[in-house]
Amino acid sequence: MVILMFYYFDQIHPVFQALLAGFFTLSITMLGAAIVFFFQKIHKTIMDSMLAISAGIMLSASFFSLLSPAIEISERLHLTTWLIVLVGFCCGGGLLFLGNCLLDFFSQSFHRAQKSSFRRCLMLFISITLHNIPEGLVLGVAYASIPYSSQSISLASAIALTIGIAIQNFPEGSAISLPMRRENLSRWKSFLFGSFSALVEPIFACIGALLVLKIQTILPFILSFTAGAMMFVIILELIPESQSNEKKGLMTLFNMLGFSIMMVLELVLG
Numbered sequence: 001m002v003i004l005m006f007y008y009f010d011q012i013h014p015v016f017q018a019l020l021a022g023f024f025t026l027s028i029t030m031l032g033a034a035i036v037f038f039f040q041k042i043h044k045t046i047m048d049s050m051l052a053i054s055a056g057i058m059l060s061a062s063f064f065s066l067l068s069p070a071i072e073i074s075e076r077l078h079l080t081t082w083l084i085v086l087v088g089f090c091c092g093g094g095l096l097f098l099g100n101c102l103l104d105f106f107s108q109s110f111h112r113a114q115k116s117s118f119r120r121c122l123m124l125f126i127s128i129t130l131h132n133i134p135e136g137l138v139l140g141v142a143y144a145s146i147p148y149s150s151q152s153i154s155l156a157s158a159i160a161l162t163i164g165i166a167i168q169n170f171p172e173g174s175a176i177s178l179p180m181r182r183e184n185l186s187r188w189k190s191f192l193f194g195s196f197s198a199l200v201e202p203i204f205a206c207i208g209a210l211l212v213l214k215i216q217t218i219l220p221f222i223l224s225f226t227a228g229a230m231m232f233v234i235i236l237e238l239i240p241e242s243q244s245n246e247k248k249g250l251m252t253l254f255n256m257l258g259f260s261i262m263m264v265l266e267l268v269l270g
Helices: 002-010 014-037 044-076 081-113 117-148 155-182 187-196 200-214 216-243 248-269
Strands: none
Touching (some): 014 155, 014 200, 044 081, 044 248, 081 117, 081 216, 117 155, 117 187, 117 200, 117 216, 155 187, 155 248, 216 248
16 A cells, blocks of 8 residues: 555656645644644653654755755766855855844844743744745755656655654644643634644745756755755754753664664665
8 A cells, every 4th residue: 555655656746746745744733733732731852852853864864865966966967066065055054044143133122122922932933934944945856856866866765854854843833832822822823823834844845846847957056055954954953952851862862763764764765
């Protein structure tokens, strides 16, 4: 049954593959946000473990599914490989750095204007929504790049990357809905806030896929760009959050487990 589903999914146009992947990650975010209907909070170690595994998967995917194919395709197109990859990687991380600085600036102004925990919850919603944008782009680029990469990107690796992003979307959904609920919003409104934070993922998954399909010559740059953007999110958000747990050693093992899972999938199925 699974093999049959894999076969049919492989026959779908890359843009629709990316769209379905984006809706899958959105659905996992909604599942995480739905926790608000059953619990007031989730044990921190469980949340941090999921983030740690996801960080490992996404870190591995940054090289195996994005940077490595960028190098391969750039060499095949006889481009200046090191320059394309370096500029793309730095632009991806740099753009998110600028966006993060702007968010911090507006967040501080927002809090000075009116200090309230609800305002902080709202800024958390905006922050997570913004960092879901590069994740959507990563999905689109991964699926649309499969036809142009002889070995480095496979459907299996793109699906594994989708699962890695989905895993970390679960705690993100609850990280918004639970604080909203504590601010006396209804359970449904809290759920919607948590869910809407990932609505950008299927949208930008389609955009990323279309960019790759329409402008194939800049594919190495786009792959490197998304790798830099994803690396920024991993280092700024996922790893520090998981390492805030008192069981730092265990969280590190979960990081390595996630990395190993993605690495094995790439080497065996890639």
